[in-house]
Amino acid sequence: IIYKGDKKVADKNNSQPDVNEQIKVRMDKLAALQEAGKDPFQITKYDVTHHTDEIRAIYEAHEKELLGDRPEVNTDGMDEQQAREAVNADYNERRAIMDASPIEVSFAGRMMFKRVMGKASFCNIADLKGRMQAYISRDAIGDDAYADFKKSDIGDIFGIKGFIFRTKTGEISVHAEEITLLSKSLQVLPEKFHGITDTDMRYRQRYVDLIMNPEVKDTFVKRSQIIKEIRRFLDGRDFMEVETPTLVSNAGGAAARPFETHYNALDEDVKLRISLELYLKRLIVGGLERVYEIGRVYRNEGVDTRHNPEFTLMELYQAYTDYEGMMELTESMFRHLAKTVCGTTEITYNGTKIDLGKPFRRLTMNDAIKEYAGVDFDTIKTDEEAKALAKERGIEFEERHTKGDIINLFFEEYCEEKLIQPTFIMDHPLAISPLTKKKPSDPEKVERFELFINTWEMCNAYSELNDPIDQRERFAQQDKNAENGDEEAQHTDEDFLNALAVGMPPTGGIGYGIDRLVMLLTDSPAIRDVLLFPTMKSQGAAKNEANNAAQSTPVAAKVVVPVEETAAPAKVEIDFSNVEVEPLFEDMVDFETFSKSDFRAVKVKECEAVPKSKKLLKFLLDDGSGVDRVILSGIHDYYEPEELVGKTLLAITNLPPRKMMGIDSCGMIISATHLVEGREGLNVLILDDHIPAGAKLY
Numbered sequence: 055i056i057y058k059g060d061k062k063v064a065d066k067n068n069s070q071p072d073v074n075e076q077i078k079v080r081m082d083k084l085a086a087l088q089e090a091g092k093d094p095f096q097i098t099k100y101d102v103t104h105h106t107d108e109i110r111a112i113y114e115a116h117e118k119e120l121l122g123d124r125p126e127v128n129t130d131g132m133d134e135q136q137a138r139e140a141v142n143a144d145y146n147e148r149r150a151i152m153d154a155s156p157i158e159v160s161f162a163g164r165m166m167f168k169r170v171m172g173k174a175s176f177c178n179i180a181d182l183k184g185r186m187q188a189y190i191s192r193d194a195i196g197d198d199a200y201a202d203f204k205k206s207d208i209g210d211i212f213g214i215k216g217f218i219f220r221t222k223t224g225e226i227s228v229h230a231e232e233i234t235l236l237s238k239s240l241q242v243l244p245e246k247f248h249g250i251t252d253t254d255m256r257y258r259q260r261y262v263d264l265i266m267n268p269e270v271k272d273t274f275v276k277r278s279q280i281i282k283e284i285r286r287f288l289d290g291r292d293f294m295e296v297e298t299p300t301l302v303s304n305a306g307g308a309a310a311r312p313f314e315t316h317y318n319a320l321d322e323d324v325k326l327r328i329s330l331e332l333y334l335k336r337l338i339v340g341g342l343e344r345v346y347e348i349g350r351v352y353r354n355e356g357v358d359t360r361h362n363p364e365f366t367l368m369e370l371y372q373a374y375t376d377y378e379g380m381m382e383l384t385e386s387m388f389r390h391l392a393k394t395v396c397g398t399t400e401i402t403y404n405g406t407k408i409d410l411g412k413p414f415r416r417l418t419m420n421d422a423i424k425e426y427a428g429v430d431f432d433t434i435k436t437d438e439e440a441k442a443l444a445k446e447r448g449i450e451f452e453e454r455h456t457k458g459d460i461i462n463l464f465f466e467e468y469c470e471e472k473l474i475q476p477t478f479i480m481d482h483p484l485a486i487s488p489l490t491k492k493k494p495s496d497p498e499k500v501e502r503f504e505l506f507i508n509t510w511e512m513c514n515a516y517s518e519l520n521d522p523i524d525q526r527e528r529f530a531q532q533d534k535n536a537e538n539g540d541e542e543a544q545h546t547d548e549d550f551l552n553a554l555a556v557g558m559p560p561t562g563g564i565g566y567g568i569d570r571l572v573m574l575l576t577d578s579p580a581i582r583d584v585l586l587f588p589t590m591k592s593q594g595a596a597k598n599e600a601n602n603a604a605q606s607t608p609v610a611a612k613v614v615v616p617v618e619e620t621a622a623p624a625k626v627e628i629d630f631s632n633v634e635v636e637p638l639f640e641d642m643v644d645f646e647t648f649s650k651s652d653f654r655a656v657k658v659k660e661c662e663a664v665p666k667s668k669k670l671l672k673f674l675l676d677d678g679s680g681v682d683r684v685i686l687s688g689i690h691d692y693y694e695p696e697e698l699v700g701k702t703l704l705a706i707t708n709l710p711p712r713k714m715m716g717i718d719s720c721g722m723i724i725s726a727t728h729l730v731e732g733r734e735g736l737n738v739l740i741l742d743d744h745i746p747a748g749a750k751l752y
Contacts, residue, residue, distance in 0.1 A: 076242050080207055084238045092202070094235045100213040103160045106179070106186040110226050112157060113218040120151055145222055156217035159228060161186065162236060164265060165210050175203065176227075179212060180265070187227040188214050194231050202235065209239030209265075254696060257588050270583075276395060277572045277584055281348065283394050284368065284568075287387050293344040293370060298333035300326060300350070306550070307331030307489070309542040310353040313363075326352035329565065330369040331489065332550045335518065338371050338561050339553045346370035348568065357694050358663040359580040360510065363589050366568040375562040376491075376517040377501045381478055384505055384513060384564060385414050388476070395575055403508050403577050406474060414476040414505070419465050422479055427468035431461050448713055454538045458485025458498070466666060467716055473506035488528040488544060490516040507574060515564035522554035541668075591694050634729040652708040653724075653751040655741055656683065661695040664715050671695055672717065677707055678748015686719040692736045702741040704751060 087093060104112070127144035129137035163181035175190045192200035194216075206212075213234040220226050244266060256263040264271050285295065303322070305312035307329030317324045330347045337345045348368045355363060372379065392399045392410045399411030420431045427447075434440055440460035444451050449463050461483045473479070480503040481493060490500035501517035519525050529546040536543035572584040582588035656675040659682065664670035669688040677683045685705060704724040711718040725738045 073242050077240060080238070080240050080242075083205055083207070084240065087202070087235070087238070092235070094211075094238050097234070097236055100162050100234065100236055101160055102162050102213070105183040106161060106163070106181050107183040109159055109161060109186055109218055109228065113220070113226050116155070116157055116218075117152065117220075120155060121148060124148070142222075149219065152219065153217070158215070158217050160213065160215040161228070162213040163211065164239075165206065165208060165212055166265075168206065168208060170204055173200075175200075177212075179214060182271075184268070187221075187225055188216070188233075189219075189221075189227050189229045190233060191230070194229065195233050199233055203233060206235065207239060209241070209243045210235060211237035211239070254590070257582050258590055260586055273572075273576045273578060273584060274586060276576050279395050280391060280572055280575060281568065283391055284348070284387070287390050288346055288370065291344070291383070293346050293372075294342055296334070296337060296342070296345050296347055297349070298327075298330060298347055302327050304545055304547045305329075306544045306547050308351075308353075309486075309544070311355060311541045313352050313354045328353050330367060331563065331565070332547060334369055334371050335558060335561070335563070336550065336553045338373055339556055339558045343373040343559075344371070356663040356668070356690055357589060357696065358665075360570060360573075361663070362569065362581050362585060365581070365585075367565055368568055369563065369565040371518070371561055371563040373559045373561050376560065377480070377503055377515050377562055380515040380562040380564045381414075381416070381503060384515065385476075388505075388512075391571075391575065401575065401577075403574055404579065406508065408475060408507060408574075410476060412475075414478055416478045416480060418481040419461060419479050419483070420481070422469045422473075423461065423464050425469075426472050427464055429464060431457070431464070448716065450715060454535065454540070456483075456485045458483025462486050470506065470511075471509050473509055475507070477506050478503045479506060487516070488532055489519050489525070491519050491521075492524075510570055510574070511567075512570060512574070513564055513566040515562065518558070518561040518563045520554060520558040520561065522551050525554055526551055591697055632731055633735075636727070650708070651706055654678065654705055654707045655745045655747060655749040655751065656685075656703050656705045656707075657747040658698050658701050658703060661698045663690060663695060664717070667715050670715060671698075673698070673703075673723065675703075675705065676747040677705070678746065683707065683720050684718065685721045685723055686714045686717060687723040687725070687738075689723070689725060689736060689738060693738065698738070702743050702745055702747075704739045704741060 084094075127140050129140055132140060161179065161181060163179040163186075165177050166180045166185065167176075167178040169176045173192045177188050177190060178185050179188055190200065190203055195203070213236050214228055214230050215232040216228045216230040218226060219229050243262065264274070288295075301315070301317065301324045303324055305325040305328045307327075308331070310328040312325040312328050314323060314325050316322070328351055330349060330351065334345055334347060346368060347370075348366065350364060351367045352364050355361060357363065370383075372383075389399055389410050392401055399409065401408050401410065417425070424430045429443065429447075431440070434443065434457065437455075437457045437460075440457040441451060441455070444460050444463065447464075447467075449460075449467055451460060451463055455463075465479070469479075481496075481499045482490075482502045482504075484490075484492060484498055484500050487500040487502050490502045493499045493501055502515065504514050505512045519528070526546070529544065529551070532544040533546055536545065569581050569584050572578070573581060576584060578584050654677055656673075656677045658673055659676055660674035662672050664672050664686065667690075669690050670686050671688075671690050671693065673685045673687065675683040675685060683705075706722045706724065707720075709721050711720050713719075723738060725736050728735050
């Protein structure tokens with residue numbers, strides 16, 4: 055192995071062609087094909103008669119019809135040579151019978167494997183349904199076509215016509231009689247894409263992920279099936295699918311911070327919707343008694359394993375029912391999806407069995423807290439009592455919080471992690487449910503439920519508030535919350551209040567996070583694994599400028615340029631003229647005190663947003679001790695978790711543990727802060743990756 059400094063330059067024992075050289079070779083091959091009048095990009099269509107799974111199925115059925123119950127050859131008592139001859143004779147007889155009634159097929163896909171053996175070759179072609187081996191013979195397709203095939207590359211897309219047969223090793227294959235190159239792959243596919251640690255590449259280049267990992271493709275096929283089955287289930291209950299606006303003047307219906315943009319034609323600032331609720335309720339007012347929408351919503355929040363700023367939500371509303379009716383519908387629909395998509399009501403998520411076949415447990419929020427935390431909030435009457443109890447239990451809250459908010463904080467702290475099997479949590483506090491009907495028997499609570507499975511909130515449902523006077527009062531309280539600093543508070547929607555004043559019947563409503571549901575039914579560890587193109591932080595100015603330039607370049611002028619030939623990004627001059635920094639301390643610290651602070655290099659193994667916190671990131675760190683260290687840092691306004699995974703940071707490791715959102719934070723990540731025009735800027739200190747975990751800094 056040859057090294058230059060610390061960088062491996064070449065490995066003589068495992069020589070791999072340079073990727074850029076391979077790209078150049080592929081470009082040369084394309085140019086030769088085009089010069090010979092065989093440009094694959096001139097082909098506009100190809101007649102596909104079967105997918106790979108259909109080819110296997112029809113051949114197996116054909117075998118059963120022609121060969122019947124023909125027994126396998128018996129080689130007992132034969133020596134090795136005799137046994138081989140008997141097996142070959144049996145195979146030839148079977149082939150003669152099958153080939154006398156050949157099944158002709160035409161299929162197409164990407165070549166994933168090729169083995170050239172003189173006058174004949176084998177290759178594997180992958181399509182939507184799987185992979186199929188093709189036998190390519192010079193005698194069958196002709197000298198020129200075979201010569202072109204031998205020059206083909208992994209990743210090229212072919213159309214193949216021929217008849218089906220079974221090889222001596224038992225593999226169903228297609229004997230090619232005609233082969234057509236439909237698209238030339240100019241990039242090099244990775245050798246082992248699934249095993250790479252750079253998951254960021256998998257999400258950014260999902261097209262490569264889908265090519266290399268059949269299980270990823272299966273997940274998204276199943277996602278499509280789930281959405282189809284939801285529609286089929288609701289159609290069976292006479293629901294009507296509708297579409298409502300994405301750009302809105304007042305983003306309501308949920309506690310979330312919206313994205314904002316500007317409508318040039320109207321010269322108005324508008325927001326992207328954060329829910330589907332308020333427009334669907336307007337349709338209930340208009341007499342459409344059962345409506346639903348499956349659509350994208352946008353919430354200007356953090357990214358973690360279960361949250362993406364842009365996600366798919368389904369909401370439905372049914373007149374003349376309540377939250378009890380929504381519970382029945384939800385339980386029935388989840389059971390239906392498990393049966394039709396997974397084939398069973400007993401599913402497994404991350405090794406845990408979850409039974410969707412049994413009746414779902416029903417538990418009020420206060421009863422859940424009483425069961426898991428030993429606190430009975432039905433006996434606590436005032437906000438002050440609730441806050442005192444929160445302080446006693448070490449639960450952080452804001453001064454504006456009421457008893458209802460504290461109840462919710464206790465539920466999140468003590469109960470959510472215990473709810474593995476399907477459980478309806480019912481009768482939430484009024485303070486956290488501004489669009490829900492009060493319980494007639496207890497006006498401090500509302501007729502609302504959330505379904506929890508695997509500790510996750512799977513859906514949220516109400517007996518919908520239809521009293522316009524009560525709704526106006528609750529909107530007023532939300533406006534007050536916004537004035538007190540609640541960025542997720544809703545605002546008064548006068549048109550919605552007008553709709554309620556026209557009159558809305560008693561209605562049950564529910565919202566489902568489709569992405570989280572797909573995670574559960576496909577056993578996927580993160581929301582990005584069920585989103586084809588998840589939200590990703592931009593790759594930096596140089597890469598964005600290159601993308602923009604590529605998009606504005608005429609197609610005829612675009613070429614694939616090897617990496618070494620691209621120009622280095624121009625040095626960016628940084629203007630510090632409007633930057634303010636904190637004055638240097640005048641007080642001195644003695645060297646002995648300073649030397650007791652243990653500054654260490656730490657490697658980020660995992661990083662995620664802390665639930666219910668807008669600012670905190672939770673780091674799982676390798677500090678060189680062999681024991682993982684957890685540190686929380688309030689830098690989420692500046693960094694998304696995935697940006698920092700794998701980085702080498704600087705931390706103080708000998709600070710006493712400090713509780714933050716109920717989690718012990720064992721140390722401090724070091725960042726640099728400054729002010730720009732009165733706003734705080736922050737940069738976490740990222741060290742050279744050559745520095746090992748645990749290295750002490752002086």
